[in-house]
Amino acid sequence: MAAEPIVVIRELTKSYLQGDLNVTALNGVSLDIQPGEFVVLMGPSGSGKSTLLHIIAGIDRPTSGSAMIQGINIANLNESQLADWRNQNVGFVFQSFNLIPVLTAAENVELPLLLTDLSSAERRKQVATALELVGLADRGHHRPDQMSGGQQQRVAIARALVTDPALIVADEPTGNLDAKSAGDVLAILQSLSRDAGKTVIMVTHDPKSAAYGSRSLHLEKGEITA
Amino acid sequence: MTIASFVVKNALRNRRRALLTVISVAISCGLLVTLLTLQRELTIPPESEAASLRIIARNKVSLAQPLPSKQLSIIEKIPGVVAVSPFTYFGGNFREETVTSFAQFAVDPVRFKNLIVEGRIADGNYDDFIADRTSCFVGADTMKRYGLKIGDRMRFSGTFYPVDLDLKIAAVFQGTVDDRGVFFHHKLLDELMGNPGTVGTWYIRVASAEISNDVIAKVNDAFANTSAEVRAETERAFQMGFISMLGNVKLLIGSVSTVVVFTLMLVTVSTMSMAVRERFRELAVLKALGFRRRELFSFILAESFGLALVGGALGIFGAWALWTGIDLQKLTNGFLLYFEVTPRIMATGGVVAVFLGIFSSISPSIAVARLSVVQGLKTLD
Ligand SMILES: Nc1ncnc2c1ncn2[C@@H]1O[C@H](COP(=O)(O)OP(=O)(O)OP(=O)(O)O)[C@@H](O)[C@H]1O
Ligand SMILES: [Mg+2]
Numbered sequence: 001m002a003a004e005p006i007v008v009i010r011e012l013t014k015s016y017l018q019g020d021l022n023v024t025a026l027n028g029v030s031l032d033i034q035p036g037e038f039v040v041l042m043g044p045s046g047s048g049k050s051t052l053l054h055i056i057a058g059i060d061r062p063t064s065g066s067a068m069i070q071g072i073n074i075a076n077l078n079e080s081q082l083a084d085w086r087n088q089n090v091g092f093v094f095q096s097f098n099l100i101p102v103l104t105a106a107e108n109v110e111l112p113l114l115l116t117d118l119s120s121a122e123r124r125k126q127v128a129t130a131l132e133l134v135g136l137a138d139r140g141h142h143r144p145d146q147m148s149g150g151q152q153q154r155v156a157i158a159r160a161l162v163t164d165p166a167l168i169v170a171d172e173p174t175g176n177l178d179a180k181s182a183g184d185v186l187a188i189l190q191s192l193s194r195d196a197g198k199t200v201i202m203v204t205h206d207p208k209s210a211a212y213g214s215r216s217l218h219l220e221k222g223e224i225t226a
Numbered sequence: 227m228t229i230a231s232f233v234v235k236n237a238l239r240n241r242r243r244a245l246l247t248v249i250s251v252a253i254s255c256g257l258l259v260t261l262l263t264l265q266r267e268l269t270i271p272p273e274s275e276a277a278s279l280r281i282i283a284r285n286k287v288s289l290a291q292p293l294p295s296k297q298l299s300i301i302e303k304i305p306g307v308v309a310v311s312p313f314t315y316f317g318g319n320f321r322e323e324t325v326t327s328f329a330q331f332a333v334d335p336v337r338f339k340n341l342i343v344e345g346r347i348a349d350g351n352y353d354d355f356i357a358d359r360t361s362c363f364v365g366a367d368t369m370k371r372y373g374l375k376i377g378d379r380m381r382f383s384g385t386f387y388p389v390d391l392d393l394k395i396a397a398v399f400q401g402t403v404d405d406r407g408v409f410f411h412h413k414l415l416d417e418l419m420g421n422p423g424t425v426g427t428w429y430i431r432v433a434s435a436e437i438s439n440d441v442i443a444k445v446n447d448a449f450a451n452t453s454a455e456v457r458a459e460t461e462r463a464f465q466m467g468f469i470s471m472l473g474n475v476k477l478l479i480g481s482v483s484t485v486v487v488f489t490l491m492l493v494t495v496s497t498m499s500m501a502v503r504e505r506f507r508e509l510a511v512l513k514a515l516g517f518r519r520r521e522l523f524s525f526i527l528a529e530s531f532g533l534a535l536v537g538g539a540l541g542i543f544g545a546w547a548l549w550t551g552i553d554l555q556k557l558t559n560g561f562l563l564y565f566e567v568t569p570r571i572m573a574t575g576g577v578v579a580v581f582l583g584i585f586s587s588i589s590p591s592i593a594v595a596r597l598s599v600v601q602g603l604k605t606l607d
Contacts, residue, residue, distance in 0.1 A: 059599035087516020102239040
């Protein structure tokens with residue numbers, strides 16, 4: 001691998017204080033991810049998959065260790081720098097879609113662009129491109145409750161990629177979907193990494209989903225085992 | 227889509243709640259404006275400057291007991307007294323009315339002229355009133371209300387006095403605190419009653435406000451230990467005594483207003499925190515997408531501000547339209563005269579609404595500031 005790794009993680013730990021008990025969610029994780037990889041995180045419930053994903057995506061902070069993304073140690077960014085950084089560099093896909101119910105599909109996709117300097121015409125163009133990429137070009141004016149789960153998750157993917165981020169993180173994106181819709185979503189994520197060169201990190205419980213990835217990592221009790 | 231349309235969509239997402247918030251703010255602001263207007267209304271009369279120069283002397287026993295006419299020459303000679311006139315409440319009913327909301331007083335027209343200093347003659351000629359023993363001097367509000375003009379006759383049936391009056395309008399006054407009264411010749415009443423030699427009260431004007439207490443004491447002293455002892459007091463005190471049943475009106479209205487404003491706050495604050503709490507997950511998502519606290523604060527502020535302002539505007543202008551549009555004077559039989567919703571009162575209501583908008587966004591903003599994305603994402607919808 002010639003390129004610089006996009007994600008460099010060293011000795012990352014995260015622990016929570018639950019009452020008097022110290023719960024260790026991540027225990028000295030080190031990891032490199034290359035640009036364009038489709039990394040699948042697997043492991044039993046409570047093994048720290050989501051925690052790792054949240055730290056890489058800049059919505060949670062480690063207790064110790066470092067997470068360098070594109071050469072930036074995100075632990076050094078303050079709240080609002082981190083917010084800007086997320087807006088420009090990370091796309092989020094959640095298990096439960098998390099679309100805003102009062103907005104149409106196109107408006108949901110447009111949301112992260114409201115923070116940019118783009119004109120409304122430019123925003124519209126990017127929204128259209130993103131919706132087309134997920135095969136929902138004709139659904140822009142539908143509200144979430146007028147769409148199936150699979151369609152909603154594809155809208156969420158469009159929202160994640162509309163700002164053209166280098167990194168897309170997805171926490172159990174197919175957890176609420178039937179097999180057919182799950183296949184559609186996974187194929188899109190796969191093509192994002194393979195064809196568009198995005199780095200995709202996905203958490204899943206399903207070995208069949210894991211097959212779409214280019215690399216699988218196994219977490220157990222906060223440590224990478226394979 | 228713009229940030230503004232996003233805020234509007236958010237504010238209206240739960241239409242019923244938005245509507246209820248707007249309505250409760252509107253009702254409370256309307257009520258507040260009404261209370262402030264009432265408070266102003268009830269405290270206007272004592273604020274007339276000319277009134278503080280006037281003294282009313284009545285029988286010490288009760289207002290209903292008459293005083294002997296011969297007291298006039300004694301009062302007249304008291305130092306500091308500039309003018310004095312008999313002032314007898316007739317209390318008749320106009321035309322076929324069962325309750326007449328304006329008072330009629332029997333006065334001495336020549337002497338009375340020196341008592342009403344703040345008004346002006348709006349129509350007719352005061353000398354005509356002096357000249358004609360069966361004429362009367364009428365307030366502009368009453369003229370307008372009954373569509374009367376100079377030369378018309380006003381008939382009153384006595385309730386207190388067993389006689390009726392038939393008066394010709396000679397002149398009209400305007401610019402006093404209460405432009406409703408009808409004044410007629412005391413001589414006419416004396417004649418009709420068979421010259422009993424009595425008056426209801428004495429209306430006295432003093433040279434300056436500083437000496438009015440002194441004059442009051444002298445008037446009281448002058449008739450001490452006579453068969454008709456008097457009780458003199460300033461017109462202000464007399465009127466306040468009249469509305470003494472309203473007691474601590476100002477305090478009462480003040481505390482009711484405070485309760486209204488406080489309730490209003492509770493309603494809006496709880497609505498806003500409800501609106502934010504049920505949106506925690508979405509706010510966490512927005513944070514993940516790169517929205518900063520500052521932006522989320524402004525969404526919340528804009529939303530609560532918008533709801534409070536729409537409600538406030540509806541309530542304030544609604545109250546204004548209501549109290550301007552209906553004839554309260556008629557409806558309350560003259561108890562409420564002007565009931566004017568002044569710009570100042572409306573501005574007070576507006577300030578309360580603005581304050582409310584800001585205040586109700588404080589606790590949700592704190593909650594959002596504390597909200598971590600990870601925690602927010604874990605909350606179930
Ligand atoms: N806010 C928190 N407070 C205390 N403990 C926490 C908190 N968040 C996570 N944990 C603990 O950290 C550990 C890892 O949690 P994490 O959510 O990363 O697991 P996961 O692998 O994503 O599990 P799942 O497959 O069920 O989603 C768990 O033991 C969990 O109880
Ligand atoms: Mg998880």
